[in-house]
Amino acid sequence: MSDYPPGMTKIALGASGRSDPARVLEEIKRISVELLGAVPNGLYSPVEFTLQDSSARGGATRHVELQALVKLRQQSSGFVMRYRQQIAQGFDDFRSLRIRNRGDLPLSLVAENQLAYHLAGQQLADAIETRFAPALETMGARLDKLADDLQMQPGSNPIGAGRLAGAFIETFRDAQMPHDLQPLMFRAYEQELSRVLGDLYSRINNLLATAGYGRPAQGPRPLPPTNVEVARRDQEHELVQQIRRPRVVDPAIAAQFAQLRAELHAWRQQMPEQASARDLLPRRELRNEEVASVVSLLQPESPDVFVRALGGDPGQLASAIRGHLVEGARRLGHNPEYTRMSADQDDAVDLVGMLFESLFQSYALLDHARRLYGRLVMPYVKVAMSDQGVFVQREHPARRLLDAITEACEGNAAATPQDRELIERCAAISQRIVADYQEDLAVFATAHAELETLLEQHRRRVELQEARAAKATFGRERLNEARAQADNTVHYLFNEPVTGPVGEFLAQPWRHHLVQTLLRDGPGSPAYTETLALGDSLLEADRLARTGRDGRRLADRLLSLQDAISHCLASSGLDEDAATQRLAGLISALALPDAPRNLQAVPAPVTDEEGADDASLWLAGGTDTLDHDPETAARMRRLLPGEWLRLLDPAGQAVAVKVAWISPMTGRFLLVNRRGLRVLVASAAELASLAQAGRLQVGAERAPTDEAMRHLRDRLVHAA
Known part of the structure; x- marks a missing residue:
């Protein structure tokens, strides 16, 4: 009994001892389409990381290329279908003798802007043909024998180097691809082909040999790559694997997360509806794949239920998420009377709900941001279901994107064109996350890179605003000092x-x-x-x-x-x-x-009209009448520019404030918000008094998600 290659059906041998050539060719076609069909989907991640690495190393910002790559990724299913058709067409052409030239790159007049595209395709074909020369030579001889049995003139290899380069060109011919993106896509295509072709050519050569068209081959022996190729391939592979490899988690952070889950479980046991729901008759726990399918079903739907929950009582968002998932599971045929979520899945739901609620409690996020965040709830539930690192890893792509969105939205009333652009970009990104996120975290990394480019411009404006605020504050202090000195002089003269x-x-x-x-x-x-x-x-x-x-x-x-x-x-x-x-x-x-x-009456001191808006924050009467802890005041004096604090404004709204400047004249601290606007100017004693009143918290985290997670932990500890 003969052994056949994997996936090959047994083909009857003819009188010549060879299998039916038409059926052999059809089997080669099936295997080729199967192995090569997924190649276009593997192009986007390495290109994306190459672009991001270029920006991170100080190169030009690749915003245009990243935007174009996102659009290509959105059309990926169409490109895959077109590419598979091109591969299948190669076999149809082989049988119908349409192409008989050595290469299979389309030969036609092309515009100048397409010339580089075709030249890159030819270079790609040459590289593949050189690298897999032995396997291609063996396959070519065997396909010639197959063509002879089909009573055809020997033709070009339907999966040869030229044909594969032509398939790529035809697939992406009409794609809107910036000039600088084209070589990166060709390089990624060459890399993906190199990964697939070794196995494909080996299987096809063995199939042909088994069918009677030559001796079984030992597999292709591609020429060894040069040192430059090795270095380039290793670098690109490392970039691709950065987001896919398990991330390194600080042991201390991992221990904190374990404690967080313990506190979450203790909190959940105190909730009657949670305890009773898990103590009913035994029910099957939904598998992660099943829950992922439910989330994927619900992800593009209206976020109104989450928007309303974000404005409600604590815990309401997690309840809304859980109820939405139960209804989605019912729609997919999972009866809630017989199924339930696992403990890990419940943890993910509660933590996402608390995280989003903490962001709104810890930061001045205005009402128009609620829909934006409500739209992100389901994608983040999906992330948490499969990767709880989002709660402990500061460099997690989804976490970094949430930090960037919060930075862009906090205190943003869309009062200026730049602020409106930030809000609109965040809204567009949230819609893209809903549309594109399946399982690949690269969509979060791409969105973060895009928003980070805009935030860099925003931060430069904030720095200028901080400098103006510091200059204005120092000018006011000099004016008050000059007025006080003049008043003393007049008092002496009188x-x-x-x-x-x-x-x-x-x-x-x-x-x-x-x-x-x-x-x-x-x-x-x-x-x-x-x-x-x-x-x-x-x-x-x-x-x-x-x-x-x-x-x-x-x-x-x-x-x-x-x-x-x-x-x-x-x-x-x-x-x-x-x-x-x-x-x-x-x-x-x-x-x-x-x-x-x-004797003349000493004139009344001139009031600082410009500082009247700070009247509720400035503490009058001097430090003698302030109720404050001297040790706390000493701690305040050690604050440095750039440190973050949490301040409750007179309306009770929590505001993230930064020490932007310390007066060399009075030692007062200028505190600004994330937009660089002055929030408070106060002495160390005044800050200590605010801290004692519970209106000021020192040591706030710079990253919004870090601060929200700390608020989440405090909430659980307090409830427990």
């Missing part, structure tokens, strides 16, 4: 009685001019010294006028001060006429010895 016009001049235009001099030139500058001298000279002139004995000396003093007084009045915004009138009134008052002279 220790003796002066005429009303002199006091009014010192309290208003001179005080304002002193503040401006301190800001522009600083204390100790010549301008500052001259301004102080003007105040002293006016007091001296008032003393001379009060005695009425030395009119000439008084007149000389006023004449010497005229320019300085005019300059001081001009700095207050008075025009020449108003300044002249003010100067005349001042001189007239000093010319009257009997004018009343009284």
Whole structure:
């Protein structure tokens, strides 16, 4: 009894000792279509990782190529069908003698923009033919004998190098493929063919030999690749495997997740509806594949039930997910009276529900973001069902995408075109995840890479906004310091009685001019010294006028001060006429010895109108009246720029804030939100008082998902 290759049906031998050539050719066709048919689906992941690696290594951002790759992936089923048709067509052509040239690349006039495409195809054909030369030579001789039995002229190999290159070109001829993406696709195609062709050519040669068309072959002996090819292939293989290999989990994080599950189980036992549901009559646990089918059924459906749950009570989202899954299972024929989810599946549902609820409780996510997050619930349930690493691995693609979306949406009221673009891009990405995610996490990585490109621009704008906020805050502090110093000086000058016009001049235009001099030139500058001298000279002139004995000396003093007084009045915004009138009134008052002279009231400090919006956050009265822990205040003083905190605003909304700047003048901390906008300026003692009141939490995680998971753990511990 003869041994036949795997998958080959027994074919009767003819009088010549060979099998029916038509049936042999049909069997070769079946095997070829079967093994080669899935090749197009293997092209996208290596290309995607090559593009991402290029960007990560500091190359140009490959946003256009990644977008085009996503569109190709969305049409993958059509490309697979077209490619299989091209492979099958090669065998039809072999029998009908349509092609009789050495290569099988289509020979026709092509446009210039397609010329590189065809040249790359020819190079691909040459590379395959060189690498698999022995196997192709053996197969060619045997196919010639087969053609002779079919009473045909020997033709080209239907699965030869040229024909396979032509099949690729015809499959993707009309695809919108950027110029820089084409060589990457050809390289991935060559790599996938190299992986498949060794087994295919071996099986076909053995089949032909068994059918009487030559001795059994020992398998192809491709020429050894060059060192450059080895290095390139190893690098590309590593990129492809990055997302598929088991991720390294920190033992401490894994232990925390085990503790998290223990706390989750303890929490679940306290829920009556959960305990009773699992204590009913024995029911079969749904397999993961069955639950995945249910989730796939529900994934494209309306997320309204999840949107409503996100705005409800804690735990409502997990209940909505579980109810939705039960209904979906019923629609697929799994009666809930006889089936149930496993403990691991229940864990995944509860953790996803709590994670999304924690994000909304921990971050200022506005109402228009609820639908976006509601749309993502089912895809993340599917991820959690098969890969619970999403809860413990910070570099997990699905987790990184959720972090990026939260960063883009937090506090985003779509008030500017840039903010609207972020929201719209996140919405489009959530729709793409729903449409494309099956089992391959690469869709999350691609979406994250796309959103990260836009977020980098956003972060640069945030940095500029933070710098402007710091500059404005420092300017306000310098202004307040200058005003306080000017008030002290005026208070000192008002220790003796002066005429009303002199006091009014010192309290208003001179005080304002002193503040401006301190800001522009600083204390100790010549301008500052001259301004102080003007105040002293006016007091001296008032003393001379009060005695009425030395009119000439008084007149000389006023004449010497005229320019300085005019300059001081001009700095207050008075025009020449108003300044002249003010100067005349001042001189007239000093010319009257009997004018009343009284102690002047110290002017009230000028309020900072620009900082009025911070009134509810600034704690008045100085640090003496603040109720705070000195140790907490000392801890606050150790905060550094870039550290994240959690703050409850006056409305009770949790806001992620960052220490953007520390004042070198007052030591106050400028806290900004993720959009770079000022939220609070406070001293260490004020921050300590807020922490004691439960309004401030130090040590918040930078990544939103990390912070949400911490909030989730705290919630479980508190409930237990």
